[in-house]
Amino acid sequence: MRLHVADHPLVAHKLTVLRDQGTPSATFRLLVDELVTLLAYEATRDVRTREVEIQTPVAVTTGTKLAQPRPLVVPILRAGLGMLDGMTRLLPSAEVGFLGMQRDEETLEAITYANRLPEDLSGRQCFLLDPMLATGGTLVAAIDYLLQRGARDVTAVCLLAAPEGIKVVEDFVGDRADVQVVVAAVDERLNEKAYIVPGLGDAGDRLYGVV
Numbered sequence: 001m002r003l004h005v006a007d008h009p010l011v012a013h014k015l016t017v018l019r020d021q022g023t024p025s026a027t028f029r030l031l032v033d034e035l036v037t038l039l040a041y042e043a044t045r046d047v048r049t050r051e052v053e054i055q056t057p058v059a060v061t062t063g064t065k066l067a068q069p070r071p072l073v074v075p076i077l078r079a080g081l082g083m084l085d086g087m088t089r090l091l092p093s094a095e096v097g098f099l100g101m102q103r104d105e106e107t108l109e110a111i112t113y114a115n116r117l118p119e120d121l122s123g124r125q126c127f128l129l130d131p132m133l134a135t136g137g138t139l140v141a142a143i144d145y146l147l148q149r150g151a152r153d154v155t156a157v158c159l160l161a162a163p164e165g166i167k168v169v170e171d172f173v174g175d176r177a178d179v180q181v182v183v184a185a186v187d188e189r190l191n192e193k194a195y196i197v198p199g200l201g202d203a204g205d206r207l208y209g210v211v
């Protein structure tokens with residue numbers, strides 16, 4: 001597994017405002033959207049392309065376009081939904097699949113309550129969106145769905161990750177597939193409730209309110 005930590009002052013600035021408990025939902029949503037667009041730029045560095053010949057008003061030239069099949073973007077509901085628009089703004093031709101997953105706060109197990117993905121993902125580049133990589137249980141379950149359907153090229157875009165969760169994903173993936181995790185920051189640790197420290201709290205609640 002490859003880990004890419006975005007190292008940019010704008011990312012650091014926006015993340016700091018995002019972490020602040022005084023930041024209201026409307027601003028939080030806007031910042032998540034902006035951060036994802038910055039991360040998407042890094043996350044799509046290896047997106048597959050093909051050469052095309054075009055005619056400019058001046059000359060014939062060779063350019064670059066995205067290759068087929070189209071990339072697949074999969075937000076993990078709820079919180080990952082806040083990252084979808086920012087990602088598809090950079091990848092407007094992508095298809096979108098959905099995974100609804102909720103961490104059982106007692107057992108910390110990821111429970112899947114919705115699954116709408118193409119049957120065959122062989123040869124597809126897949127982008128998973130989830131702001132928080134805490135114990136790694138949710139991301140491992142999501143990567144497992146994609147691998148079971150034939151995907152071998154998966155990039156997860158997260159805002160914050162805990163070292164414990166990164167290790168869990170690394171151990172799960174091994175050499176089974178090319179998996180990349182792109183994050184805005186790796187935090188210190190998990191607390192006794194498996195929340196990321198210092199983190200930003202419950203991303204889903206901060207985006208959409210407490211359920």
Ligand SMILES: O=P(O)(O)OC[C@H]1O[C@H](OP(=O)(O)OP(=O)(O)O)[C@H](O)[C@@H]1O
Nearest residue numbers: 078079102103132134135136137138204
């Ligand atoms: O790495 P893990 O320990 O599995 O935790 C991370 C998961 O927890 C949060 O979702 P949550 O279960 O709160 O659902 P929500 O998005 O509906 O709030 C977060 O968005 C991740 O999906």
Ligand SMILES: O=c1cc[nH]c(=O)[nH]1
Nearest residue numbers: 134195196201202203
């Ligand atoms: O810190 C955390 C851990 C899991 N889920 C969140 O939303 N935040």
Ligand SMILES: [Mg+2]
Nearest residue numbers: 202203204205
């Ligand atoms: Mg939540």
